Amino acid sequence: MLEEQIKQVQIAAQARIEDARSMEALEAVRVDVLGRKGSLAQFSKAFGKLAPEERAAAGKALNAAKEALESAFEERKRAFDTEALNARLKAEWIDLSLPAPGPRPGSLHPVTQVQMELEDLFTSLGFAVLDGPEVETEYHNFDALNIPATHPARDMQDTFWLTGGNLLRTHTSPVQVRGMERLGPPLRMIAPGRVFRNEEVDASHEHTFYQLEGMMVDRNVSVAHMLYFMKTLLSAIFRREVTVRLRPGYFPFVEPGFELDIQCLICGGPGCAVCKQSGWVELMPCGLVHPNVLRMSGIDPDEWGGFAFGLGLTRLAMMRYGIDDIRLFESGDLRFLRQF
Ligand code: 2NL
Numbered sequence: 001m002l003e004e005q006i007k008q009v010q011i012a013a014q015a016r017i018e019d020a021r022s023m024e025a026l027e028a029v030r031v032d033v034l035g036r037k038g039s040l041a042q043f044s045k046a047f048g049k050l051a052p053e054e055r056a057a058a059g060k061a062l063n064a065a066k067e068a069l070e071s072a073f074e075e076r077k078r079a080f081d082t083e084a085l086n087a088r089l090k091a092e093w094i095d096l097s098l099p100a101p102g103p104r105p106g107s108l109h110p111v112t113q114v115q116m117e118l119e120d121l122f123t124s125l126g127f128a129v130l131d132g133p134e135v136e137t138e139y140h141n142f143d144a145l146n147i148p149a150t151h152p153a154r155d156m157q158d159t160f161w162l163t164g165g166n167l168l169r170t171h172t173s174p175v176q177v178r179g180m181e182r183l184g185p186p187l188r189m190i191a192p193g194r195v196f197r198n199e200e201v202d203a204s205h206e207h208t209f210y211q212l213e214g215m216m217v218d219r220n221v222s223v224a225h226m227l228y229f230m231k232t233l234l235s236a237i238f239r240r241e242v243t244v245r246l247r248p249g250y251f252p253f254v255e256p257g258f259e260l261d262i263q264c265l266i267c268g269g270p271g272c273a274v275c276k277q278s279g280w281v282e283l284m285p286c287g288l289v290h291p292n293v294l295r296m297s298g299i300d301p302d303e304w305g306g307f308a309f310g311l312g313l314t315r316l317a318m319m320r321y322g323i324d325d326i327r328l329f330e331s332g333d334l335r336f337l338r339q340f
Contacts (some may be wrong), residue, residue: 013069026080094286145173225307
């Protein structure tokens with residue numbers, strides 16, 4: 001019986017498809033069974049000898065076998081394709097999180113990062129960013145700032161004096177003196193940079209550190225303007241509203257002078273180790289520019305006034321990144337630097 005034979009061939013072929021262990025083996029089965037000279041094709045030849053009603057039934061069986069085998073073949077082929085793809089994915093994957101070959105990319109020093117962020121902020125508020133020499137004259141570092149010759153900052157203990165009377169600047173104020181001389185009023189400027197003091201070095205004292213001073217000179221500048229700018233600045237630095245208070249503070253170049261404190265960001269007021277149980281952290285000396293300082297740099301204090309402030313960039317970086325030893329900043333230790 002032809003239909004029975006077709007069924008037998010189909011079952012045998014199905015088993016061979018299942019058993020095929022490679023794409024090549026599978027293809028060989030396909031040629032044997034479904035090919036032009038394959039076993040199914042042989043059946044068609046035998047159809048001529050059949051009676052018409054038998055032929056119809058046999059044809060139906062043959063088509064069914066062909067369809068079943070073709071889809072079995074396709075299914076097996078898909079399994080091989082998936083297997084091959086999985087093998088490639090396993091063999092050829094690359095870890096994109098690995099460092100690229102070649103020299104390792106560097107990173108900016110943490111103080112530089114804080115400095116650049118503040119430069120962007122002040123630029124957006126209309127301040128010019130000024131630079132100046134690290135070797136200064138006694139006049140620009142002290143006299144022009146109303147710092148009298150008897151002031152302790154002038155002592156050998158505090159200042160690196162150079163032979164010939166110049167010195168390593170002890171603050172970036174002389175950059176602002178030069179700014180006032182050159183720009184004239186009205187003006188808004190900041191002076192970020194490296195400063196030097198003859199300190200006994202320990203975990204919280206360095207001979208070399210970074211400051212950012214700023215100043216605005218215009219008509220009718222008051223403590224209210226100063227407070228507005230300081231609060232804007234501090235919210236940007238700490239990325240949230242901060243509560244501030246002003247205490248009187250003495251600096252020869254401002255009058256009145258203040259210490260600006262912020263409410264402790266760790267405990268929020270009640271007191272903790274960071275704020276030494278006071279609830280406040282001293283952050284920014286500031287004040288209205290002393291009339292003598294304006295006058296010495298060619299600005300008429302009867303017409304113009306200004307506020308000025310100082311900010312320790314190194315100290316700010318320590319607060320931001322939780323660094324507890326100031327000596328790390330100038331150490332050049334790559335294990336430290338690579339963390340930023
Ligand atoms: C500091 C810095 C302050 C200033 C710095 C300043 C500069 C000029 C005129 C007036 Cl040219 N003021 N700078 C003002 C207030 C505070 O602090 O190192 N304090 C310990």
